[in-house]
Amino acid sequence: MNPLARKVFTRVGTGLITVIFAATIVFFLARVTGDPTHQILGENASQEAIDQLRNQLGLDQSIFVQYAEFLSKLAVGDLGTSLRYGIPNIELILPRLGNSFLLTAVAVAGGSAIGYILALLGATKRGSLWDKLSTSIAGIAQSIPPFWLGLVLVYFFALRLEWLPSGGVGDWTHVILPAVAIGMIPLAYVTRVGRTSIVSVLAEDYVLAARSRGFSERQVLLKHVLRASAIPVVTVIGLLTGAILSSTVTVEVVFSWPGIGSLANQAIQGRDFTLLQAMAIVTAVVFVLINFIVDLLYEVLDPRIRTR
Amino acid sequence: MTIQTDFRPDDEPQVAEVPPVDTRRKLLLRKGSGILGAAFFGIAVLLCLIAPWLPIADPNLNDLNEALRPPFWLSGGDMSHPLGTDQLGRDMMSRLLFGGRLTLVMVLAAVLLAAVVGLLVGIVAGYRGGVIDTILSRLTDAQLALPFILLALTIVLAVGSTVQTMIMVLALGSWANFARIVRGEAIGLRKRTFVVALESAHIGFFGIVLRHIFPNLLPLLLVVAVLQFGVMTLSEAGLSFLAMGVHPPQLTWGTMLAGGKDYLDSAWWIVVLPGLCIVLATLSLNMIADAARDKFDPTIGRGANK
Amino acid sequence: MSSNNLLSIQGLCATARDVNGGVIQILRDVNLELEEGDRLGIIGQSGSGKTTLIRAIVGLEHPTIKIESGTIKFRGETMYSDSCDRRAELRGSTLGAIFQSAIRSIYPFRRIGSQLREIVKFHHPELDKAQSLNRIEQLLRGMSLKDTDRILRSYPHQVSGGQLQRVAIALAMLADPDVLMADECTSALDKGTEADVVRLLDRFTNDGRSLLFVTHDLRLAGRVCDRMLVLLRGEVQDSGAAAEILAGACTEYTRSLLEAMPPWKPADGSWPADSVVELADRTRS
Numbered sequence: 001m002n003p004l005a006r007k008v009f010t011r012v013g014t015g016l017i018t019v020i021f022a023a024t025i026v027f028f029l030a031r032v033t034g035d036p037t038h039q040i041l042g043e044n045a046s047q048e049a050i051d052q053l054r055n056q057l058g059l060d061q062s063i064f065v066q067y068a069e070f071l072s073k074l075a076v077g078d079l080g081t082s083l084r085y086g087i088p089n090i091e092l093i094l095p096r097l098g099n100s101f102l103l104t105a106v107a108v109a110g111g112s113a114i115g116y117i118l119a120l121l122g123a124t125k126r127g128s129l130w131d132k133l134s135t136s137i138a139g140i141a142q143s144i145p146p147f148w149l150g151l152v153l154v155y156f157f158a159l160r161l162e163w164l165p166s167g168g169v170g171d172w173t174h175v176i177l178p179a180v181a182i183g184m185i186p187l188a189y190v191t192r193v194g195r196t197s198i199v200s201v202l203a204e205d206y207v208l209a210a211r212s213r214g215f216s217e218r219q220v221l222l223k224h225v226l227r228a229s230a231i232p233v234v235t236v237i238g239l240l241t242g243a244i245l246s247s248t249v250t251v252e253v254v255f256s257w258p259g260i261g262s263l264a265n266q267a268i269q270g271r272d273f274t275l276l277q278a279m280a281i282v283t284a285v286v287f288v289l290i291n292f293i294v295d296l297l298y299e300v301l302d303p304r305i306r307t308r
Numbered sequence: 309m310t311i312q313t314d315f316r317p318d319d320e321p322q323v324a325e326v327p328p329v330d331t332r333r334k335l336l337l338r339k340g341s342g343i344l345g346a347a348f349f350g351i352a353v354l355l356c357l358i359a360p361w362l363p364i365a366d367p368n369l370n371d372l373n374e375a376l377r378p379p380f381w382l383s384g385g386d387m388s389h390p391l392g393t394d395q396l397g398r399d400m401m402s403r404l405l406f407g408g409r410l411t412l413v414m415v416l417a418a419v420l421l422a423a424v425v426g427l428l429v430g431i432v433a434g435y436r437g438g439v440i441d442t443i444l445s446r447l448t449d450a451q452l453a454l455p456f457i458l459l460a461l462t463i464v465l466a467v468g469s470t471v472q473t474m475i476m477v478l479a480l481g482s483w484a485n486f487a488r489i490v491r492g493e494a495i496g497l498r499k500r501t502f503v504v505a506l507e508s509a510h511i512g513f514f515g516i517v518l519r520h521i522f523p524n525l526l527p528l529l530l531v532v533a534v535l536q537f538g539v540m541t542l543s544e545a546g547l548s549f550l551a552m553g554v555h556p557p558q559l560t561w562g563t564m565l566a567g568g569k570d571y572l573d574s575a576w577w578i579v580v581l582p583g584l585c586i587v588l589a590t591l592s593l594n595m596i597a598d599a600a601r602d603k604f605d606p607t608i609g610r611g612a613n614k
Numbered sequence: 615m616s617s618n619n620l621l622s623i624q625g626l627c628a629t630a631r632d633v634n635g636g637v638i639q640i641l642r643d644v645n646l647e648l649e650e651g652d653r654l655g656i657i658g659q660s661g662s663g664k665t666t667l668i669r670a671i672v673g674l675e676h677p678t679i680k681i682e683s684g685t686i687k688f689r690g691e692t693m694y695s696d697s698c699d700r701r702a703e704l705r706g707s708t709l710g711a712i713f714q715s716a717i718r719s720i721y722p723f724r725r726i727g728s729q730l731r732e733i734v735k736f737h738h739p740e741l742d743k744a745q746s747l748n749r750i751e752q753l754l755r756g757m758s759l760k761d762t763d764r765i766l767r768s769y770p771h772q773v774s775g776g777q778l779q780r781v782a783i784a785l786a787m788l789a790d791p792d793v794l795m796a797d798e799c800t801s802a803l804d805k806g807t808e809a810d811v812v813r814l815l816d817r818f819t820n821d822g823r824s825l826l827f828v829t830h831d832l833r834l835a836g837r838v839c840d841r842m843l844v845l846l847r848g849e850v851q852d853s854g855a856a857a858e859i860l861a862g863a864c865t866e867y868t869r870s871l872l873e874a875m876p877p878w879k880p881a882d883g884s885w886p887a888d889s890v891v892e893l894a895d896r897t898r899s
Contacts, residue, residue, distance in 0.1 A: 021450035029463055139598075143538060143590035145545045148565060148583035151572060155580075159573050209719035209782075211674055213733060213789060214706020223732075227723050245455040250546045254569070265550055268461050276465065280458045287453040303723060303769045 011295065015288035020074075022284035026277055027070055079278035084270040089278035093260060097282070099169070100248055100259030104182060106175050108244065111183030112190045112237060119194030119233075120221070123202060134191055141188035147250035150181035154254065167256040178255040182247050186240055193236045197229040204228070230301050238294035241287055342599020345592035352589060356408035364399065365389075367406040368557045371397035376575045392577045394568060400577065403564060404585055411560040412589075414471060415540045418478035419533050425479065426486020427529065431522075433487065434494025445491070448484045456481035456543060464552045471554055474547070478540045489532055493525055527600070534597040538590035545586050561586050619687075620824055621648040621671070621793060626684030628666060628675065628848075640666050640679055641848040648793065653825045655835030655856065657871075658845035664828050667845070668795045672709050673701030707737055710786030714798040716778040720770045726781055727766030730788060737789040753784050757814055776807040783814060794818060795826040800834065812838055832871050836860045844868045 054060045061069075073080065079089045115138075122134035157177060158166035165174050201207065202225065210220045245261075252261030260279060267275040299306045355362075374397040378385040385392055391400040433444040451459070460477045467473050541561075547553050548562025549569070556563070561582040568578030623646040630638050641663045648654050658664040669675045671686060673694075686694035686701065688708065693700045713719040721729060727750075734746040741749065754762045757780045765773055765781070773781065779799070786794060796815060800808040815838065819825045829835050835842055835856065842859050844852040844867070852864045859868060 017446070018450050018453050021446060022453045025450060025454065026459070026462055029459065029466070139594055140587070140591060143542075143587050143594055145542045145583065145586055147546060147549055148579070148586065151565075151569060151579050152583070155572055155576050205713060205715060205718040206721045208674060209711065209713060209785075210721065212672060212705055212709075212711040213785065214736065224721055228721075242452060242455045246457040246543075246546070249455075249457045249461075250549055253550065264458065264461065268465060268550060268552065271465060273462065273465050276458070276462055280454055280462065283455055283458055284450075284453045287455075301723070304771050 011292060015292065018288055019281065019284045020071075022287075023070075023074060023281045024067075026280040027067060074281070079281060080274040082267075082272055082275045084267075084272040084275070089275050092263060092275065093279060093282050096258055096260045096263050097286075099257065100252070100261060103175060103178055103252070103257060103259060104244055104248060107179040107182035108186050108237065110179055111186035112233070114183075115187040115190030116194050116233070118187075118191045119198055122191070122195040123198035124221070126199070134195065138188045138191035141184040141191075144184055145250075146181045146184060146247040147254050149184060150178060150251050150254040153177045153180060167254070169258060174255075174257075178251050178257055181251045181254070182244060185243055185247060186237055189236050189240055190233055194229065194233050197232045198225060201225050201228045227301065231298065234294060234297050234301065238291055241290050245283060245286070339599050339602075341595045342602075345595030345599070349589065349592040349596065352408065352585075352592075353412060356405055356412055359402075359405040359409055362405070364402040364405065367398060367402040367559065369398060373397065376571065378575070379577055379581075391581060392575070394564075394578045395571050395575070400581055403559060404561070404581060407559045407561045407564055407582065408585060408589075410471070410554070410558060411541065411544060411562070414475055414554075414560065415478065415537055415544060417475045418482065418540055419537050421475065421479035422482035422536065423486050423529060423533050426483040426488075427490055427525070429483070430487040430490025431494050431525075434491035435497075437495070441491075444487070448487050451484050457546060460543070460547055461550070461552055464547070469547075469552055469554060471558065474544065474554060477547070478543060481543060482536045482540060485536060486529070486532055489528065490525060493528060497524055531597050531601045534593050534600065538593040538597075541586055541590050541593075545583075619647055620650050620652070620689060621646070622685075622687040623647075623671070624685045624687075626667070626670065626686070627682040628663070628670060628679050629682055630676075630679045639848050641670070644684070644845075644848070644850055645853075646843060648824055648826065651819070651822050651824060652841060653819055653827065653839040655839035655842040656826060656828045656845065657830065657832055657835050657842060657868075659830055661847065662845040663848040664845050665797055666848075668711075668797060668826055668828055671701065671795070672705045672711070673699065674705075706733075706789040706791065708791055709793045709795055710789055710791035712783055712786050712794065712796045712799045714801050716775065716782040717770060719782055720778065720785070722770050725767060725769055726773065730766070730781075730784060733785055733788045750784070750788065753787060754780070756817075757784065758810075775803070776810065779803065779807065779811060780814070783811070783818075787818065791823070793824045793826060795828070797828045798830070801829070801831075808834075832860070832868075844871075 051060075059066070077090070079093075081087065082089050082092055085092060118134040118137060122131040125131055154166045154177065157164045164177055166177075168174060206228075207220060207224060210224050211217070215223070248259060248261035249264050250261070251257070252259045253265045256262065260282070264276065264279055267273070267279065371393075374389065374393050375395055377389050377393040377397075379392040379400070380387050380390045382392075389399050389401070391404065393399055394403070429444055429448070433441045460481060463477050463480070464473065544553065544560060545562035545565060548560055549566045551566055553563045553566065554560060564582040565579055568575070568582070571578050623644060626641050626644040626646075627639070628641040630640050632638055644663075644667060646654070646656075646667070656664045656667060666675055666679055670679075670681060675681065681694075683696065684694070685692060688704060692698060693704060720726070730750045731743075731746055734741060734749060738746065738749075750766070751762050754765070759765060759777060759780050765777060770778060770781075782799075794815065800811050803811065812834075815825060815827070825839070827835060827838050832844075839856050841854065842852065842856045843850055844859070844864070846867050852859050852868045854863070858864075860872065862869065862872070864872070
């Protein structure tokens with residue numbers, strides 16, 4: 001088997017294992033930690049209702065049987081049916097995935113870009129006011145709950161100033177505030193990690209050599225430093241996927257954005273735990289895919305990894 | 309999967325590379341902000357702790373006549389409710405202090421729990437290695453593949469939300485961070501203290517762990533713990549905001565946010581004030597962690613700790 | 615002061631601060647004269663300030679180092695003084711640099727061919743693609759680099775050490791500099807490759823180009839250079855014809871260098887140093 005095929009194969013294999021593990025965790029967590037029927041039906045439910053629900057959910061079977069059923073359904077891509085809406089979970093999730101993707105893509109792109117600029121400022125003007133500013137902004141951005149920032153932004157820009165809409169979808173103006181709220185996370189980490197990375201690249205011999213060959217500082221930054229400092233930044237963005245996905249749950253609620261985050265919220269409020277379970281699996285898959293992409297990016301960015 | 313690699317983004321270059329005077333100045337600044345952070349957080353904790361004995365209103369006292377009063381510096385507000393009241397007329401300042409109490413206590417318990425679990429898993433995985441390591445690492449990875457909130461919500465849905473479950477849920481979202489870092493350190497330490505381990509073979513695994521490995525890990529653990537404290541405060545806020553937090557009459561900063569979101573237009577302080585507390589608390593913790601990290605070990609992954 | 619002088623440095627003083635805030639003199643009142651076609655060796659041990667000296671000529675001294683005073687003139691024009699700093703203009707087209715480690719001084723993320731073409735495009739924009747490629751290949755072949763096609767297509771890490779050092783020289787040469795500055799460029803090489811590089815430097819300086827050859831190896835400098843400048847702790851100890859200095863017409867310090875066996879250097883490169891900068895340079899290797 002040629003090396004590239006082998007690499008893809010192992011990645012896919014590992015990814016699948018991770019998804020299955022994750023699904024298993026969710027599966028057991030929901031069942032083993034307590035009886036979900038009480039949560040769904042409430043405190044005063046009749047025994048009949050409880051039994052019926054348990055039967056419906058398959059909870060009256062042994063846990064191993066349940067797990068086997070779960071896995072076999074998973075293998076064919078059946079993520080179960082929503083308790084609340086009665087339609088296959090996957091039909092609920094897929095359309096919304098696109099919306100969330102749009103929002104997070106804008107947030108990550110914007111946050112990373114600004115973060116990188118701040119990192120550049122901090123690294124090239126070390127010790128100066130810019131540096132302190134960039135580090136402070138990163139520190140504050142790390143400490144703000146994204147949904148709270150969303151609320152504050154809504155208050156100022158939508159309610160008081162009426163510049164931007166306070167929620168829902170529509171034109172590009174609707175994306176701005178929620179994207180800013182979510183974008184704080186990548187901004188904070190890209191600034192920090194980027195600054196450190198750029199500083200270490202600036203100290204490299206090839207930067208000195210490039211300068212000695214006559215390139216201006218700006219050319220050196222654009223041609224050499226940018227790409228050389230990218231890898232740790234890409235890594236950290238990959239690591240942030242979980243945090244970013246988490247934040248979509250609350251931020252989408254604040255802005256009534258029809259993505260998987262608000263769907264998750266609906267699932268919770270409606271005690272629709274099959275939907276929740278399905279979402280957890282989809283999320284794990286997304287996670288694996290993103291890491292896949294990050295790995296690919298490594299290969300593109302650093303030829304030393306590529307041609308070994 | 310690559311996410312499990314012990315990747316530590318290169319932190320500050322070796323000291324000799326950095327302009328020496330700047331290094332001193334920057335360290336001082338870092339230390340200064342660390343002290344500032346510690347002072348601020350310390351005062352906040354203190355105030356929250358002594359809240360029951362302070363001459364402030366009952367945080368759960370409804371008084372609809374006084375509902376939605378603004379803080380004292382705005383028109384309509386006065387010093388009887390210095391930070392205003394919420395939609396049920398409850399005093400904000402008092403709620404902030406009592407809310408802080410529960411928030412901080414819950415998060416502290418969660419951090420301790422996560423640290424202990426993460427420590428154990430990390431040491432066993434890192435020190436023992438082999439199959440155990442592989443299994444534990446896969447487990448850690450798989451958990452990291454699930455965004456915390458989904459996991460947390462699933463559990464809360466199944467179990468309900470009491471203070472105890474909240475603590476466990478928060479810890480669940482965090483132990484993997486400890487485990488991953490501890491494992492990395494343990495692997496490194498295992499190589500170094502292996503000779504000592506051979507010599508003191510009669511002391512056995514636990515002796516080695518207690519005497520050699522743990523003390524080396526302590527500073528690192530503390531830094532991660534402080535950082536995770538901040539992370540968990542934010543997580544708790546998120547969970548509570550989605551009405552998955554503790555139930556009244558217990559209150560945390562997060563649950564205050566959930567209640568106030570509908571009154572954003574008319575009474576912004578209900579949302580802004582608890583949020584500010586969260587931000588300031590987390591910020592001061594991060595400042596402490598930064599200063600501590602600079603002091604102990606500048607190579608701890610800065611930014612890979614989520 | 616002969617008007618033939620290509621490069622003229624007068625009274626250069628540079629300082630740095632150590633970790634405690636105290637001031638270290640990196641260069642003390644250094645004078646240097648370089649004529650056309652000259653081959654000047656700058657000799658010193660670690661911490662002597664030799665690297666700082668040549669980096670200071672093009673304004674690339676370590677950011678911690680401060681030039682206190684001095685003038686630098688090129689072809690009679692003032693490039694650096696109290697009132698002006700045009701040293702950046704000298705980089706590349708006037709003074710080309712070769713460093714100690716080729717693998718570290720070449721950008722690892724781009725193919726070698728692409729980097730070479732970039733230099734040609736930058737310094738000779740009038741050449742078209744075919745002409746620049748021609749020039750590159752001629753140069754590489756002239757350096758006895760075989761398999762130029764493969765090398766041009768490769769990334770730096772795919773090429774052997776000796777070949778890479780030649781590429782590094784090519785990167786400097788393509789800008790057509792009047793002066794080549796070689797900073798310990800053979801220290802990391804085996805004797806065979808060192809001889810090759812020395813031969814190359816020889817050839818490049820035969821057609822009127824000048825050479826500043828920085829090294830700690832007095833004998834090597836003797837083979838390569840016509841004139842020498844010996845530095846100790848930033849101060850010039852000896853300056854003059856290589857042959858004379860090597861014959862013994864020199865200060866005590868230089869004589870001790872001549873007489874001593876090559877000083878023992880610990881394998882990991884650690885060496886007590888006075889200068890913060892040299893320490894930084896070495897801890898990086």
